Amino acid sequence: MKQALIQAAIGLPRLSKRVLVLLVDTSLCVLCVWLAFYLRLGEWVSLLHPGEWHLWLAAVLSVVIALPIFVTHGFYRAIFRYSGWASLMTVAQAMLVYGVLFMTVITVMGFSGIPRTIGIIQPILLLMLVGASRALARYWLGGSYQRRLQNASLPKMLIYGAGDAGQQMAVALSNSREVCVVGFLDDDDSLHGHVLNGQPIYAPANLAHLVKAVGISHVLLALPSVNRQQRYQILNQLAPYKVQVRTLPNLNDLAHGRVSVSDIKDLDIDDLLGREPVQPNSLLLNANTQGKTVLVTGAGGSIGSELCRQILCASPTRLLLVEVSEFTLYLIHQELQADPSSAHVELVPLLASVCDEVRIHEIMDTWKPHAVYHAAVYKHVPLVEHNPAQGVRNNVWGTRVCAEAAIRNGVCNFVLVSTDKAVRPTNTMGATKRLAEMVLQALAEQNGKTTFSIVRFGNVLGSSGSVVPLFREQIKNGGPITLTHVDVTRYFMTISEAAQLVIQAGAMGQGGDVFVLDMGQPIKIIDLARRMVELSGLTLRDEMHPDGDIEINVTDLRPGEKLYEELLIGDNPELTQHPRIIKAREQFLPWPVLEQKLNALSIATRVNDVAVIHVLLKDLISGYQPTDEVMDWVHLALQRQAVANE
Numbered sequence: 001m002k003q004a005l006i007q008a009a010i011g012l013p014r015l016s017k018r019v020l021v022l023l024v025d026t027s028l029c030v031l032c033v034w035l036a037f038y039l040r041l042g043e044w045v046s047l048l049h050p051g052e053w054h055l056w057l058a059a060v061l062s063v064v065i066a067l068p069i070f071v072t073h074g075f076y077r078a079i080f081r082y083s084g085w086a087s088l089m090t091v092a093q094a095m096l097v098y099g100v101l102f103m104t105v106i107t108v109m110g111f112s113g114i115p116r117t118i119g120i121i122q123p124i125l126l127l128m129l130v131g132a133s134r135a136l137a138r139y140w141l142g143g144s145y146q147r148r149l150q151n152a153s154l155p156k157m158l159i160y161g162a163g164d165a166g167q168q169m170a171v172a173l174s175n176s177r178e179v180c181v182v183g184f185l186d187d188d189d190s191l192h193g194h195v196l197n198g199q200p201i202y203a204p205a206n207l208a209h210l211v212k213a214v215g216i217s218h219v220l221l222a223l224p225s226v227n228r229q230q231r232y233q234i235l236n237q238l239a240p241y242k243v244q245v246r247t248l249p250n251l252n253d254l255a256h257g258r259v260s261v262s263d264i265k266d267l268d269i270d271d272l273l274g275r276e277p278v279q280p281n282s283l284l285l286n287a288n289t290q291g292k293t294v295l296v297t298g299a300g301g302s303i304g305s306e307l308c309r310q311i312l313c314a315s316p317t318r319l320l321l322v323e324v325s326e327f328t329l330y331l332i333h334q335e336l337q338a339d340p341s342s343a344h345v346e347l348v349p350l351l352a353s354v355c356d357e358v359r360i361h362e363i364m365d366t367w368k369p370h371a372v373y374h375a376a377v378y379k380h381v382p383l384v385e386h387n388p389a390q391g392v393r394n395n396v397w398g399t400r401v402c403a404e405a406a407i408r409n410g411v412c413n414f415v416l417v418s419t420d421k422a423v424r425p426t427n428t429m430g431a432t433k434r435l436a437e438m439v440l441q442a443l444a445e446q447n448g449k450t451t452f453s454i455v456r457f458g459n460v461l462g463s464s465g466s467v468v469p470l471f472r473e474q475i476k477n478g479g480p481i482t483l484t485h486v487d488v489t490r491y492f493m494t495i496s497e498a499a500q501l502v503i504q505a506g507a508m509g510q511g512g513d514v515f516v517l518d519m520g521q522p523i524k525i526i527d528l529a530r531r532m533v534e535l536s537g538l539t540l541r542d543e544m545h546p547d548g549d550i551e552i553n554v555t556d557l558r559p560g561e562k563l564y565e566e567l568l569i570g571d572n573p574e575l576t577q578h579p580r581i582i583k584a585r586e587q588f589l590p591w592p593v594l595e596q597k598l599n600a601l602s603i604a605t606r607v608n609d610v611a612v613i614h615v616l617l618k619d620l621i622s623g624y625q626p627t628d629e630v631m632d633w634v635h636l637a638l639q640r641q642a643v644a645n646e
Contacts, residue, residue, distance in 0.1 A: 025070060028129045029062040036122040040115045054113030061105055062122060069098050091131050099123030154180040156215050160234065161222035162186040162201050169222050170197045182214055204237055211241050221247045239534045280500040281578055287507035288371040288413045289314040295369040296321060297354050297402060298376030300328025303417055305335075306499040307373050312336055314503075318346040320367055322360075322376070324353045354398035357405070364409040371413040371506055372406050374399060377433065379419065382558045384429035385631045388613055389605040395432035397602060400439050407443065407450050415506040416440055417498075418456040418514075424623035431617045431624050437514065438620070439598070441588040444512030453509030455502045456516050457493055467525060471532050479541075479550035481529050484557050488525045493517060501581065508576055514584045515576070526552065587622065594620075610635045 037045045037055055045055050106119030157173070159166045162184040173181050174197075184201045186192070191201045202210060210216045219238055223231065238245055288294070289311050296311070298304035299321035305328075311319060319336070323329035333349040336342050348367070352359045354376045364372075377395045378384050384391035399416060406414045418437055421430035440452040467490075474481045493501075497517070505515040533540055533550045541548030574583045589597070597620055604612040610632040618624050630636075 022067070024133060025066065025130065026063050028126060028133065029066050030059045032122045032125040032129060033059040033062055033118070035125055036118045037115075039121055040117050054111065057111060058106065058114050058118055058122070062102060062126070065101050065105070066098050066126070069094050069101075091134060092127070095123060095127040095130065098126070155217045156180055156182050157218040157220055158183050158185050158202070158207070158210065158216055159220045159222050160185045160204070160238075162188070162191055162196050163222070165224050166222035167197060169220060170199065179218055182216070183210070185219070204234075207238070207241055207243075211243065216243055219243045219245050221245065235531075239531065242539060244538075281504055284504035284507040284578065285310070285500065286314050289316050289503065292316050292370035293318040293367055294320065295364070295367070295372045297323075297372070297374045298417075299323045299349075300325050300332045301375060302495060303498055303502070304373075304375035305332045306495045307375060307502060308332060308336060309339075310496070310499045310503055311373075312339060312341045312345060315341070316345055318348065318367065318369075320363065320369060321347065321349045322352050322354070322363065323349070324351070324376070326351060354402050355393055357401045360401050361405045361408065364405045364411065368409055369411055371415070372402065372411050373415050373417070373502060373506070374402050375417040375502075376402075377417065377436070379429060381421070381427050381429045384432065385427050385558075386633050388428045388610050388630075388632055389608045391428050391432050392435075392601060392605045392613060392617075395429070396435045396439065396598070397605070399436040400598065403440060403443050403450075403452065407447050411450050413506045413509065414440070414450050414452050415502055415509070416452070416454045417502055418454050420456060420458045422456060424625070425621065426625055428617070428626070431621050431626075434621050434624070435617070437586075438588040438594060441512040441514075441586070442591040442594045446591040448511075451506075451509045451511050453505050454512075454514045455505045456514055457498055457501060458490060458522075468528075468532075471529055475533060475538065475550055480553040481533070481550060483526055483529060483552055483554050486526050486554055488557075489522045490525060492523055504578060504581065508578070508581070508583075512585065512588075514586055516582050516584060517580060589620070608632070608634060 033055060034045065037058075102123050103119040106114060106122075107116045108119075110116055157179040159169055159181060166184055166186075170181050170184075173179060181199060183199045184191075184196055185204050185207065186201055187204060189203070192203045194201050207216070207219075221231065221234070223234070226234075235245065294311050294316045296304055296307050296319070299308050300323040304323070308319060308321060321329060321333060321336075323332070329349050329351060333347060336347055350363055352363060354360060354374075376398060378391050384395075403414060416436060419430065419433050421427065422434035422437055423430075425431045425434055437454045437456075440454055443450075444452040471481055501515070501517050505513075508515070529552055530540060538549035539545060541551040574585075576583050588594070597616065601613065601616045601620070604616060610630045614626065614630055618626075
């Protein structure tokens with residue numbers, strides 16, 4: 001009610017405002033005379049008694065003297081909501097002039113029935129009340145007006161969810177200078193039409209009207225307790241509207257009241273997929289990590305760093321961080337040191353290349369790790385396609401070096417991070433990963449001391465080089481979104497899921513096993529791009545919608561890129577003790593045969609004979625069908641030079 005009155009006052013015409021203020025000042029003059037009589041006589045004088053004409057005479061004199069002075073001093077030209085100390089000084093000067101004149105008339109000249117002290121008391125009271133009226137007007141109108149102007153320029157937000165989380169966020173955002181909360185959305189019919197924290201609660205079906213009428217541009221999902229499938233359905237409801245969808249911080253922060261506008265984050269991309277995460281088995285997570293020395297190669301990479309975080313939570317005795325990049329090793333080491341879970345864990349950052357046989361053997365011989373998680377692999381398809389020898393050296397030879405060092409030093413469990421691109425590969429990266437799998441399979445058959453396991457999964461959301469961060473950045477920059485083909489389809493999983501799967505697989509492995517996550521249905525990349533655009537509050541620009549915000553440019557498949565990915569080579573998957581993890585035993589070459597071919601491949605990589613590398617990879621890997629000729633940058637440059645010299 002108060003806010004409504006204030007807004008009504010602000011919206012009055014200028015002339016009406018001046019008349020209103022003049023009437024207020026007139027009333028204050030009369031009021032101060034009445035109060036002055038009370039203070040002088042010690043009793044209230046009735047304003048309506050016919051015999052009290054002397055009170056009204058004093059009141060009329062006050063008004064007649066005061067109003068001309070107030071007008072000449074600019075009282076009714078000032079804008080109260082912008083008035084400050086200077087305005088209060090003007091009031092004081094005017095009241096001084098008024099006080100002198102009123103005292104002269106009442107006290108010096110005198111009137112029968114009017115005590116002379118009224119001429120002194122009344123101006124003092126009037127100064128106080130007039131000054132207070134200006135100060136209150138400045139406080140009420142100024143603050144409200146400024147907020148009104150500010151809110152008018154802010155993006156309008158609706159909070160989806162009128163529960164505790166929604167209420168907390170409404171309070172946290174009430175003084176925000178980034179968004180203006182104008183109401184709630186909720187599926188509960190009994191709440192529609194009610195008011196919560198001063199804001200109305202609407203049905204989601206009214207969103208289309210609100211977008212047009214109120215200018216809604218943001219929707220905040222305050223639904224921390226709903227599952228991912230329910231969130232996915234809600235996002236489907238919001239997708240047709242031009243609104244940016246954002247989400248809450250984690251539930252733990254909400255529970256402790258640690259929320260602010262800075263905690264609001266962009267929509268998690270895994271919410272767009274609509275797939276519930278695979279719940280880990282704590283016994284499997286702890287089996288090879290808790291109270292043990294654990295080594296992670298590629299510790300600074302996307303998967304490697306998440307492996308380190310997950311392992312740290314399992315309270316190992318020692319965590320060895322092996323990484324070739326000094327900078328990424330520094331970052332992950334600093335992050336883990338700051339984690340409270342590291343208080344009783346020895347963290348050892350080790351600069352090393354997995355291809356350095358001497359260094360890797362030295363590390364394992366020194367600390368004798370119980371488990372090794374091998375994530376130091378090249379994974380970017382175009383880069384490996386253009387640098388095949390380096391891809392073979394790191395992915396194949398590096399895996400062999402680490403595996404053989406593990407055997408020599410009595411490592412109990414060795415787990416390789418693999419990829420769905422290893423299944424019937426069409427690129428060098430996939431071929432090298434499949435060959436790395438074969439190395440472990442052959443060594444597992446050859447040796448019984450170290451249990452080797454392979455974990456194969458699809459695209460990891462948020463990892464370096466992932467399509468999702470790329471799309472998000474392209475949308476942020478106004479587009480276009482670049483897409484290699486309209487039919488490109490991929491499996492997706494979160495980084496935390498991937499890391500948990502790797503750790504759990506190590507505990508289930510019996511030797512040479514290939515573990516695969518049941519990842520649900522694959523996602524078309526173009527559908528993912530469209531969804532990201534829509535839920536960013538933007539529209540697609542195409543032939544049908546030439547005025548849209550973001551365009552999707554379809555280029556061409558990159559060297560070695562497949563349209564569709566697969567997770568299994570064979571058709572005989574086996575169930576495991578984890579309901580969403582399956583196991584496959586796929587064909588491989590015996591170690592004596594494989595070792596001979598690997599030695600030949602090693603010679604070819606040392607001299608960068610990419611043609612021989614291609615031939616050997618085709619011979620070694622069943623189903624390897626490269627989509628392009630040799631794409632090595634050095635090889636191509638030498639070819640061009642040879643042609644130019646002819």
